[in-house]
Amino acid sequence: MAPHAHVPLTVNGEPTEVAFAPYKTLLEVLREDLNLPGTKHGCELGECGACAVLLDGQPVLSCLVLGVDCDGRDVTTVEGLASDGRLHPLQETFADLGAAQCGYCTPGFLVTAKALLDEHPHPTRHQIREALSGVLCRCTGYQQIFEAVEAAIATTDSRLSTTDPRSCR
Amino acid sequence: MKVIGIPRRRVDGRAKVTGQTRFADDVALPRMVHCKLLRSTVPHARIVGIDASRARAHPGVHLVLTGADFPIPYGILPVSQDEHALAIDRVRFVGDPVAAVIARDELTAFEALDLIAVDYEPLRTFSGPDDSLEHDTPRIHDYGDAGNIHKLVSLRFGDVQAALSAADHVFDDTFFYEGNTHLPIEQHAAVAAKDPDGKLVLWSSTQTPHYVHRALAKALALPAAHVRVIATPNGGGFGGKSDPFNHEVVVCKAALLLDRPVKICLTREEVFYCHRGRHPVLMRFETGVKRDGTITGMRVQTVLDGGAYGSYGVASTFYTGALQTVTYHIPSYEFRGCRVFTNKPPCGPKRGHGTPQSRFGQEIQLDKIAERLALDPADLRLRIVEQPETLTANYLHVGTIGLTECIRRVTRAATWSERFRKLPPGRGVGLACSSYLSGAGLPIYWNDMPHSGVQLKLDRSGGVTAFCGATEIGQGSDDVLVACVAEVLGIDPSDIRAVTGDTDLTPVDLGSYSSRVTLMMGNAAIQAAERARDLLADAVSKKLSVPRDRLVFAERRVFDTEEPAVGVSFSEAVCLAETMFGTLGTTGSYTPPRSAARFKGGGVGPSPTYSYTAAIVEVDVDPSTGWIHVPRVWIAHDIGRSINPTLVRGQVEGSVYMALGEALMEEQTFRRLPPKLSHALVHKFPSMLEYKSPTTLDMPEVFTELVENPDPRGPFGAKEVGQGPLLPIMPAVANAIYDAVGVRIDEVPITPEKVLRALDAKAAGKPARVGPTRFPAVPWPAALEVPPPWEGGDGTAKVKSEKAKGKSEMRNVESEVARP
Numbered sequence: 001m002a003p004h005a006h007v008p009l010t011v012n013g014e015p016t017e018v019a020f021a022p023y024k025t026l027l028e029v030l031r032e033d034l035n036l037p038g039t040k041h042g043c044e045l046g047e048c049g050a051c052a053v054l055l056d057g058q059p060v061l062s063c064l065v066l067g068v069d070c071d072g073r074d075v076t077t078v079e080g081l082a083s084d085g086r087l088h089p090l091q092e093t094f095a096d097l098g099a100a101q102c103g104y105c106t107p108g109f110l111v112t113a114k115a116l117l118d119e120h121p122h123p124t125r126h127q128i129r130e131a132l133s134g135v136l137c138r139c140t141g142y143q144q145i146f147e148a149v150e151a152a153i154a155t156t157d158s159r160l161s162t163t164d165p166r167s168c169r
Numbered sequence: 170m171k172v173i174g175i176p177r178r179r180v181d182g183r184a185k186v187t188g189q190t191r192f193a194d195d196v197a198l199p200r201m202v203h204c205k206l207l208r209s210t211v212p213h214a215r216i217v218g219i220d221a222s223r224a225r226a227h228p229g230v231h232l233v234l235t236g237a238d239f240p241i242p243y244g245i246l247p248v249s250q251d252e253h254a255l256a257i258d259r260v261r262f263v264g265d266p267v268a269a270v271i272a273r274d275e276l277t278a279f280e281a282l283d284l285i286a287v288d289y290e291p292l293r294t295f296s297g298p299d300d301s302l303e304h305d306t307p308r309i310h311d312y313g314d315a316g317n318i319h320k321l322v323s324l325r326f327g328d329v330q331a332a333l334s335a336a337d338h339v340f341d342d343t344f345f346y347e348g349n350t351h352l353p354i355e356q357h358a359a360v361a362a363k364d365p366d367g368k369l370v371l372w373s374s375t376q377t378p379h380y381v382h383r384a385l386a387k388a389l390a391l392p393a394a395h396v397r398v399i400a401t402p403n404g405g406g407f408g409g410k411s412d413p414f415n416h417e418v419v420v421c422k423a424a425l426l427l428d429r430p431v432k433i434c435l436t437r438e439e440v441f442y443c444h445r446g447r448h449p450v451l452m453r454f455e456t457g458v459k460r461d462g463t464i465t466g467m468r469v470q471t472v473l474d475g476g477a478y479g480s481y482g483v484a485s486t487f488y489t490g491a492l493q494t495v496t497y498h499i500p501s502y503e504f505r506g507c508r509v510f511t512n513k514p515p516c517g518p519k520r521g522h523g524t525p526q527s528r529f530g531q532e533i534q535l536d537k538i539a540e541r542l543a544l545d546p547a548d549l550r551l552r553i554v555e556q557p558e559t560l561t562a563n564y565l566h567v568g569t570i571g572l573t574e575c576i577r578r579v580t581r582a583a584t585w586s587e588r589f590r591k592l593p594p595g596r597g598v599g600l601a602c603s604s605y606l607s608g609a610g611l612p613i614y615w616n617d618m619p620h621s622g623v624q625l626k627l628d629r630s631g632g633v634t635a636f637c638g639a640t641e642i643g644q645g646s647d648d649v650l651v652a653c654v655a656e657v658l659g660i661d662p663s664d665i666r667a668v669t670g671d672t673d674l675t676p677v678d679l680g681s682y683s684s685r686v687t688l689m690m691g692n693a694a695i696q697a698a699e700r701a702r703d704l705l706a707d708a709v710s711k712k713l714s715v716p717r718d719r720l721v722f723a724e725r726r727v728f729d730t731e732e733p734a735v736g737v738s739f740s741e742a743v744c745l746a747e748t749m750f751g752t753l754g755t756t757g758s759y760t761p762p763r764s765a766a767r768f769k770g771g772g773v774g775p776s777p778t779y780s781y782t783a784a785i786v787e788v789d790v791d792p793s794t795g796w797i798h799v800p801r802v803w804i805a806h807d808i809g810r811s812i813n814p815t816l817v818r819g820q821v822e823g824s825v826y827m828a829l830g831e832a833l834m835e836e837q838t839f840r841r842l843p844p845k846l847s848h849a850l851v852h853k854f855p856s857m858l859e860y861k862s863p864t865t866l867d868m869p870e871v872f873t874e875l876v877e878n879p880d881p882r883g884p885f886g887a888k889e890v891g892q893g894p895l896l897p898i899m900p901a902v903a904n905a906i907y908d909a910v911g912v913r914i915d916e917v918p919i920t921p922e923k924v925l926r927a928l929d930a931k932a933a934g935k936p937a938r939v940g941p942t943r944f945p946a947v948p949w950p951a952a953l954e955v956p957p958p959w960e961g962g963d964g965t966a967k968v969k970s971e972k973a974k975g976k977s978e979m980r981n982v983e984s985e986v987a988r989p
Contacts (some may be wrong), residue, residue: 038194079187101823107188133866136354
């Protein structure tokens with residue numbers, strides 16, 4: 001077997017170092033070596049978008065990124081969206097509004113939507129559609145996903161204007 | 170109602186948005202090894218020999234299995250036990266599993282597959298129904314009704330010929346529905362292990378743990394009590410995870426032999442080979458109508474391309490002819506169905522199971538009828554909607570029917586009368602209706618036991634645990650279970666823990682198929698909860714000296730309805746009851762009512778009640794490119810009552826989505842490799858990139874109306890919603906395209922190329938239609954004659970066929986029999 005690669009990277013805000021076979025994709029490294037199975041796979045060929053994660057804040061398909069290419073970089077997965085015991089507004093609204101049915105594509109949608117809102121805090125419905133078009137969902141028909149993203153924007157806006165913290169449900 | 174009918178976060182919502190839902194491929198155990206399957210590269214061949222010696226010697230390989238290790242066949246239906254975990258002496262399609270390698274990791278197992286040499290002796294390939302009907306030999310299977318015909322059905326309810334003769338108009342149309350597949354985002358995965366007692370346990374992405382349990386016990390010759398199947402939450406199912414699968418049997422056998430956990434996760438390509446998806450169906454509808462639109466009689470003929478194995482195919486065949494009568498009044502009805510074997514991945518149940526194909530034909534034909542009779546298509550349907558609480562010609566007992574209200578609501582919402590035939594050229598609207606089962610009335614193997622069971626454990630903490638074999642596939646079955654219990658006991662859904670889909674821990678529920686879970690599990694849950702409530706009420710009544718019937722369970726309290734301040738907390742009520750009765754636990758179960766159909770074949774179609782849907786689709790068609798854009802869909806669904814409206818809406822919109830995929834782009838089709846290669850019949854595009862499905866950019870706006878008219882048979886009045894709303898969309902798209910550009914596309918998918926072809930034909934003065942022009946010659950057997958209820962029939966056939974008398978197999982399948 002080929003010698004393992006040793007790669008330092010930041011995962012969900014925590015600096016870490018991981019050793020893995022050098023042919024492994026970021027998806028495999030996350031699921032198998034970093035014990036982060038929240039990121040899913042639907043094809044392992046870059047076709048479905050389920051495995052999307054944020055790499056330095058940008059959505060990438062983790063099945064198409066080699067683990068060794070993540071040296072020194074910053075990775076955010078679905079496990080890293082909640083903070084300080086609070087779910088991310090997108091997580092709250094996805095759960096509340098039916099945007100997650102089977103939940104298998106949900107991690108991919110959540111991180112992709114987060115990247116969108118980080119860059120454009122007030123996107124139009126069409127911008128939301130475009131930003132999410134690389135992730136496939138077979139359950140929802142997408143409409144409740146769009147509504148959840150829009151509701152999260154409203155939540156974020158109201159959070160910014162109040163100091164009232166919502167507890168993690 | 171404090172819980173039922175109120176939009177609410179589903180009970181498993183948090184897990185799904187935090188990545189904590191544990192799907193099958195997330196199961197990882199100490200000492201686990203990995204399995205890969207070698208699949209056939211040829212469509213039809215005898216296996217002359219397999220040499221696995223090099224694979225066995227490969228470093229890191231623990232075990233290689235072949236067909237010889239799996240002598241016992243299995244299959245979902247008792248009448249179609251035609252699968253082996255690994256092919257014994259014959260492969261029947263490209264992708265048929267031949268051997269399995271279990272190795273230290275996936276990569277090693279994958280490498281070792283290349284080291285297995287299989288010697289195939291090719292046999293004639295059957296690529297479609299014409300081949301299979303024309304050539305009896307070689308037979309793909311050594312069973313079935315004739316040659317390569319798996320199943321032939323012929324049923325007649327009344328004198329259809331006379332009814333057609335008495336009609337003012339007879340319409341005779343053929344339609345073709347191309348096959349397509351479920352495409353769940355989760356690839357099938359399974360992990361098998363010996364538990365500490367030495368018993369077998371399987372975690373699997375299955376919709377039907379109970380049936381997998383039975384199949385494993387049979388195929389591995391194990392006592393069923395020593396097998397445990399845990400259905401992990403499915404990452405989408407849609408019917409595609411309803412069969413016992415090769416890979417499940419293989420990893421179980423390997424785990425037993427190695428005494429180590431064995432895992433398999435299929436590749437996306439392999440998921441296309443598992444298939445069990447929509448059957449391609451060629452169909453012919455002959456329908457007689459009076460000038461006012463009244464239907465006098467209907468004859469439906471279908472030919473199904475079944476693929477290489479039986480799967481649910483016998484049931485699928487009956488379903489293509491079962492539900493026509495449930496929507497509209499059809500006084501005489503005839504159905505002939507034929508399923509053939511071909512050398513392609515097996516077809517089976519996909520959302521709507523066998524009914525979307527014929528619904529497509531029926532609803533387009535109604536559009537044609539309306540036009541000929543100069544009736545508005547909505548008005549025509551309103552005239553012929555079946556009456557509620559009646560028995561149809563084919564002995565299906567329909568319960569409440571909200572279809573009239575659905576049509577009214579959807580036409581109002583869409584401003585139908587201002588749009589139909591009035592939009593500018595290139596734009597159009599189409600309407601169609603449908604109905605679907607709220608659960609199959611009969612189980613897959615014949616028995617009189619409950620279809621769903623629920624057990625409750627009441628805890629002194631005030632918590633309740635609900636145990637049920639129902640399987641969470643994303644539709645929200647855990648949420649329905651919890652909601653029903655919470656409503657009856659007056660506690661919050663968050664106070665309840667659901668333990669589901671585990672054949673060791675939970676009572677049997679038959680599985681997530683046929684839209685049965687809400688109605689059947691819901692009723693069982695209510696019964697269990699009411700029994701628990703009675704125990705608590707006895708104890709509280711004694712403690713407070715308040716008559717039992719004055720006690721109310723609400724807001725986590727049990728109190729006197731006349732004096733609400735007098736009461737106890739729910740947890741105190743549990744303590745009182747535990748003091749009085751000892752350890753608390755209750756059960757509930759549900760068995761569907763007995764069907765009125767008592768003829769052979771009457772087992773498919775009965776349901777406790779049916780849901781109804783009406784939909785209007787708007788299209789924009791570019792006449793220069795044929796490009797079809799769907800901007801809006803209006804849909805009204807007769808739900809009976811919503812348990813959780815958020816999830817109901819999700820099922821409706823998800824159905825619209827999946828239906829638009831089927832209508833416009835999805836197709837599971839095949840091609841021949843070039844002769845200089847193997848000339849093998851292969852899947853045209855077993856990848857998600859090329860198997861097109863709608864993206865966020867393709868999805869129209871959907872306006873959903875829920876028609877709530879509680880059905881007394883449903884839990885709190887609820888009917889199904891998971892499948893029915895898919896059905897009207899495909900024909901509504903076809904009807905809208907006719908409204909937009911005046912061409913009939915009598916097949917799906919409706920592609921730009923077909924629209925252009927029809928427009929060209931129209932311009933050349935030829936029939937403005939694309940669709941099948943012939944129906945094959947099928948050796949139909951003599952029809953089983955069953956007089957309809959209004960002709961004095963009692964649900965039995967006039968003359969019992971020889972076959973029905975003699976064959977006990979017929980008693981063993983949902984699809985074949987009525988209850989004796």
